[in-house]
Each structure stands twice: as C-alpha cells, then as structure tokens.
Amino acid sequence: MRFSLGMAFRNIRRRPARAVFMCMIVVFLSFALLTGGYLLISLQNGLEGYRARLGADIVVVPSSAQGHGTVDEILLQGITGNYYIPSAGLNKLESIEGIEEKTEQFYLTSAKASCCSARVQMIGFDPKTDFTVMPWISGSVDGNIGDGDILIGADIAYPADGYLRFYGDSYRVAGQLDRTGTGLDNAVFTNRSTIRKMADSAKVTLEREALKGIDPENDASCVLIRVKDGYDISAVADDINIHVAGVRATASGDLIASVSGGFRGASAAIGVVVSGILVIAVMIMAMVFVLMMNERKKEFAVLRVAGASRRILVLTMAAETAIVSIVGAVLGVLVSLLLTSPISEGISSQLSLPCMLSDTVTVILLSVCALAAPLAVSEAAALISALRIVGNETGMLLKEDA
Amino acid sequence: MKLKTENAGRMYFRGSGNKNYFYAVKAADFSLEEGCITVITGSSGSGKTTFINMLSGLLAPSEGRVLVDERDMYSLTDKERSLLRNRSFGIIPQGQTGLQCLTVSENVLLPAVMYGRADEKKHQAKELLEKTGIAELWNIYSNELSGGELRRMSVARALINDPAVIIADEPTGDLDGEATSLVMELLSERAKNGASVLIVTHDSEVLPYADRVFSMEKGVLKKI
Numbered sequence: 088m089r090f091s092l093g094m095a096f097r098n099i100r101r102r103p104a105r106a107v108f109m110c111m112i113v114v115f116l117s118f119a120l121l122t123g124g125y126l127l128i129s130l131q132n133g134l135e136g137y138r139a140r141l142g143a144d145i146v147v148v149p150s151s152a153q154g155h156g157t158v159d160e161i162l163l164q165g166i167t168g169n170y171y172i173p174s175a176g177l178n179k180l181e182s183i184e185g186i187e188e189k190t191e192q193f194y195l196t197s198a199k200a201s202c203c204s205a206r207v208q209m210i211g212f213d214p215k216t217d218f219t220v221m222p223w224i225s226g227s228v229d230g231n232i233g234d235g236d237i238l239i240g241a242d243i244a245y246p247a248d249g250y251l252r253f254y255g256d257s258y259r260v261a262g263q264l265d266r267t268g269t270g271l272d273n274a275v276f277t278n279r280s281t282i283r284k285m286a287d288s289a290k291v292t293l294e295r296e297a298l299k300g301i302d303p304e305n306d307a308s309c310v311l312i313r314v315k316d317g318y319d320i321s322a323v324a325d326d327i328n329i330h331v332a333g334v335r336a337t338a339s340g341d342l343i344a345s346v347s348g349g350f351r352g353a354s355a356a357i358g359v360v361v362s363g364i365l366v367i368a369v370m371i372m373a374m375v376f377v378l379m380m381n382e383r384k385k386e387f388a389v390l391r392v393a394g395a396s397r398r399i400l401v402l403t404m405a406a407e408t409a410i411v412s413i414v415g416a417v418l419g420v421l422v423s424l425l426l427t428s429p430i431s432e433g434i435s436s437q438l439s440l441p442c443m444l445s446d447t448v449t450v451i452l453l454s455v456c457a458l459a460a461p462l463a464v465s466e467a468a469a470l471i472s473a474l475r476i477v478g479n480e481t482g483m484l485l486k487e488d489a
Numbered sequence: 490m491k492l493k494t495e496n497a498g499r500m501y502f503r504g505s506g507n508k509n510y511f512y513a514v515k516a517a518d519f520s521l522e523e524g525c526i527t528v529i530t531g532s533s534g535s536g537k538t539t540f541i542n543m544l545s546g547l548l549a550p551s552e553g554r555v556l557v558d559e560r561d562m563y564s565l566t567d568k569e570r571s572l573l574r575n576r577s578f579g580i581i582p583q584g585q586t587g588l589q590c591l592t593v594s595e596n597v598l599l600p601a602v603m604y605g606r607a608d609e610k611k612h613q614a615k616e617l618l619e620k621t622g623i624a625e626l627w628n629i630y631s632n633e634l635s636g637g638e639l640r641r642m643s644v645a646r647a648l649i650n651d652p653a654v655i656i657a658d659e660p661t662g663d664l665d666g667e668a669t670s671l672v673m674e675l676l677s678e679r680a681k682n683g684a685s686v687l688i689v690t691h692d693s694e695v696l697p698y699a700d701r702v703f704s705m706e707k708g709v710l711k712k713i
Binding site for chain 1: 545
C-alpha cells in the first residue's frame with residue numbers, strides 16, 4: 088500500500104493537469120449533489136412547516152384583497168397589504184353552519200421603521216382563540232404575549248435594548264421566531280390590543296388613506312376557520328362566499344395544493360437537473376478513465392515488468408483516484424456549503440415556494456453523501472478501467488506499445 | 490535458477506473469429522544456461538519478443554510449458570509470479586520504458602521500492618548508473634532523457650535486484666558503440682557471476698559477447 092500511495096502522489100504531482108481536470112469533475116459532482124439535495128430537503132421542510140402552520144381549513148379575506156396581499160402572498164412571499172373585513176361581515180360568519188372555531192387576524196403594514204430596511208407585515212392575532220400561530224410560536228417563546236409585546240420573524244434585526252419602534256411608539260421584543268423560509272420571517276406578531284394601538288397610532292402619525300374608516304377594535308383582515316367534523320370544507324367555504332358579502336373564502340387545502348404543485352414542479356426540475364449533472368459527470372468520468380488508462384497502458388506494463396502484481400496496480404490506481412476524488416469532493420462540499428443557503432433562498436424566492444433550511448444533522452448527512460458518492464463513482468470508474476487493463480497479459484501491452 | 494521451455498508455442502488470432510490464426514512461436518524447446526550469455530537473432534516479426542515474453546512470465550504460452558526450476562511458471566498465482574519476476578528476473582523490454590512521474594534514480598530503484606528494499610539498494614543504484622554512464626542524471630526526470638539514456642536507465646533498473654535471470658530485448662538498440670560496450674560489459678559481468686543472460690537483438694556488436702547463439706525464423710527457434 089505504501090508503494091501504491093507513493094506512486095499515486097508522484098503521478099498526481101507530475102501530471103497536475105490530468106489531476107486538476109479529474110478533480111474539477113468531482114467538485115462539480117459533489118457540488119450538484121449537495122446543493123440539489125439541500126434545496127430539495129429545504130423546500131420539503133418549508134412545505135411541511137407551511138402545512139403545519141396554516142392549520143385552518145378555510146381562510147377568509149375581504150374581496151378587495153384579491154390581486155394583492157392575499158394570505159398565500161403574505162405567508163409565502165412576504166408581500167404585505169392592508170385590507171379589512173368590516174365588523175358586519177364578521178358578524179355574518181356567526182350564522183354559517185359547520186364552523187368549529189374561528190380566529191381573526193388584523194394585518195398592518197409598517198412604514199420604514201427602526202427595525203427594518205423594508206416594510207414589514209404586522210400580524211395581530213387573538214391568543215385566546217388562535218389555533219394557527221400559537222402552536223408554532225410556542226417553541227420560540229413561553230407564556231403569553233403581553234400588551235406592548237411583539238414577536239419578530241427570523242429575518243428582523245433588533246437593537247440590544249430589545250425594543251423596536253413603530254409609528255412613534257416602542258414595543259418590547261418578547262421573542263424571535265424560528266426560520267420558516269416564508270414571508271413570515273419578515274413579519275411581526277402581536278396581540279389584538281397591541282395592534283389596535285399600532286393602527287390608531289398609524290392613523291394619527293401617517294394619516295394613511297388605507298386606514299381611514301377602519302375600526303381596529305372590531306374589523307379584521309383575515310378570519311381563519313376550522314370546520315366541524317362531518318362538514319365538507321369546500322361546501323362551508325362556498326356557503327360563506329354565497330352568504331357573506333365582501334369576502335372571499337378559500338379552502339386552505341387549495342393553498343397547500345397550489346404550493347404542493349409548485350413544490351412538485353420545482354422538485355422535479357431540480358431532480359432532473361441534478362440527475363442530468365450526475366449522468367454527464369459519470370459519463371465524462373468514465374470516458375476520462377478509459378482514455379487515461381489507454382494512455383497509461385505502457386506505465387502499467389513497465390510496473391508489471393518490474394514485478395508489480397495486479398493487486399499493486401489496482402491499489403495504485405485506486406489510491407490515485409481516491410486522493411484526487413477526496414480533494415475534489417471536499418472542495419465541492421465546501422463551495423456548496425458556502426453557496427447553498429443563498430442559492431436555496433434565491434430559488435425559493437423566485438419560485439415563491441416556502442424554503443426552510445435544513446438542520447445541522449441533515450446538512451452533515453448530505454455532506455457525507457456528497458463526499459462518498461463521487462468517491463464511489465470515480466473509484467468504480469477507475470477500478471473497472473484498471474481491471475480491464477490488468478486483465479490483459481503484460482506481453483500484449485508491451486506488444487501494443489512496441 | 491533453471492529456466493526452460495518445453496514445446497512452448499504461442500498462437501495469435503487475427504481479426505474476429507477463430508479461423509484466422511498464426512503461430513508467433515512454434516513448439517520451442519529451449520534451456521537457459523547459468524553463467525552464459527545466450528543471444529537470439531532473427532528478423533523483425535520472427536517471434537523473438539513473443540518468445541522472451543513467455544520466458545519472462547509476461548505472456549502465457551498457448552501450448553507447452555515454461556519451467557522455472559522444474560515448476561510450470563504459469564501455474565503460479567499472479568502474486569507468486571510477480572514476486573518471482575521482481576526477485577529473480579531482470580527484464581529489459583523493447584522500446585522506451587521510463588516512468589515519467591519518476592526521476593532516473595526512482596526509476597532504477599523501482600523494483601526494489603516495490604517490495605520495500607529501497608534503502609539497501611541506493612548505493613547499488615548509484616554504482617549501476619555510474620557503470621552505465623548516466624550517474625549525473627540521478628535526479629533528472631525520465632522524460633528529459635535521450636533515447637540512449639533511457640535505454641541505459643532501463644538496463645540499470647533490470648539489474649538492481651541482482652537477478653538470477655536477465656532477459657533483454659534489444660538492450661543496445663538506441664546506443665552508440667561506446668555505450669553498447671558499457672552495457673554489454675555489465676551484462677557479461679553478471680553472467681560471470683552466475684546469472685543467466687538472454688538477449689534478443691539485431692545488433693551484430695552484441696554477438697562477440699555471446700556464449701550461445703540462436704536464430705528465430707517464422708517462430709521456429711534454431712541453435713546456430
């Protein structure tokens with residue numbers, strides 16, 4: 088083995104172009120594997136998180152919300168909006184049959200505030216009736232959200248004193264939420280009484296047109312509904328659309344189906360790209376090895392003449408390939424780790440799909456796969472080529488060369 | 490070490506199918522004598538190289554046997570045959586056989602390094618390079634050498650493990666008169682020390698060193 092390793096290092100040192108070319112193929116392969124795998128798992132995580140958080144069977148927003156600031160836009164893209172269902176509409180929901188429980192949310196868009204370089208969506212919810220936000224945020228904060236407290240998304244920075252200013256008032260940051268990979272990472276959560284205070288201040292401070300005529304005490308931007316067992320969700324949504332004027336009820340399954348469809352499309356595209364890269368890389372690798380082995384027949388023959396057994400030759404080839412492949416795979420993984428997070432978020436944003444970055448253990452496992460798979464592929468290609476050559480009689484190799 | 494062939498022949502197929510074949514070497518009975526230089530001459534394509542490749546354990550005969558101390562060489566495992574070649578055979582193949590990733594000294598020491606005997610052989614490698622007249626090229630990579638220098642390096646590599654059998658295919662092919670003398674003196678010295686030396690050549694300058702001369706024509710080996 089010592090001899091094989093020594094020969095492998097000497098060959099690499101004396102033929103750097105060949106080694107670098109092989110190395111680059113492996114870099115490409117491991118990068119594609121890790122980045123593709125990471126992206127797929129992040130999208131899957133995002134979808135699962137999205138499904139879990141939505142929680143409601145039906146989402147009701149005002150008809151005026153159509154085209155901008157819809158719930159899926161808020162959840163997935165961070166597109167914010169101010170739209171409100173008047174209290175009269177909310178009251179009519181009481182008469183709809185099949186509603187197990189409902190909770191209201193009040194949305195408010197901040198101006199450029201001290202916390203953020205861009206506008207953020209502020210979401211006021213009622214902790215007493217809520218069944219969508221609390222289960223999610225309970226992992227990040229304990230206890231209730233008091234008046235004047237806010238919870239902020241993972242992408243919002245806040246000063247060391249723990250207070251953020253909105254519309255001239257300061258609010259205590261009670262906690263920061265886990266990353267979701269959605270627009271919620273750029274949202275602020277608070278209870279209804281606090282958001283009412285914010286809305287009142289916004290009216291005064293900004294004289295915002297959108298807030299004129301809005302009653303923060305009784306109006307809501309969105310109602311999330313859970314349907315009683317035995318009731319058809321679509322039928323209940325249709326019932327709302329027919330009987331409650333000025334609102335649009337959407338079965339949340341439709342939202343998830345839409346996101347799932349997008350996810351399937353994106354996954355398939357990523358899968359095709361990664362598979363294509365794998366196939367091309369394996370083909371190039373196989374071709375390179377076949378060409379390289381033909382070029383090295385004489386070298387193998389000389390080693391056989393000097394007394395090398397077939398095992399020594401195969402070990403030498405395996406060692407050389409392993410050194411080049413390990414260097415390439417490590418480089419590929421490092422580059423991928425540096426670029427994967429921004430790439431994932433960029434693709435997620437472009438495709439409007441939720442993306443939740445994978446945990447450390449998953450990343451480590453993916454990295455191990457991205458290290459091992461190219462190594463296995465290149466070793467297989469090298470060994471098949473080497474075995475084909477050492478299977479020939481050395482006398483024949485010498486005859487070909489003569 | 491006694492090396493001999495019994496009815497050893499080698500057949501090759503041309504093209505596809507089993508009908509078009511020819512014998513490169515026909516039923517050769519031959520024995521290599523210790524302490525002697527044996528030379529085989531013959532025209533190109535007469536089967537000389539095929540014959541010595543069979544004797545070297547590099548090409549199995551399609552019929553007959555190659556015996557090493559009365560044991561069929563091709564009944565040995567690859568590992569056993571490789572070790573035998575490394576320890577007991579010094580082979581100088583036809584053509585240029587320098588490994589480009591190695592320096593001259595590393596090329597010469599290659600058979601010794603392969604089985605962990607590099608340190609004990611360094612001094613001998615220097616001596617061999619001095620005797621072949623290329624001592625100053627110790628640290629030069631083999632791709633920087635001329636044809637004659639590569640040939641002398643190949644001779645030194647074949648002798649590094651003090652082989653009992655030396656088999657050389659055109660060892661003086663790229664050499665001028667002076668270098669030919671150096672190489673032939675070296676091979677003669679080994680023969681005097683008991684080695685069996687077999688040389689295949691077209692070079693008439695080699696013949697004066699020969700103890701026995703054979704010729705090979707169309708695969709048939711004859712003593713002259």
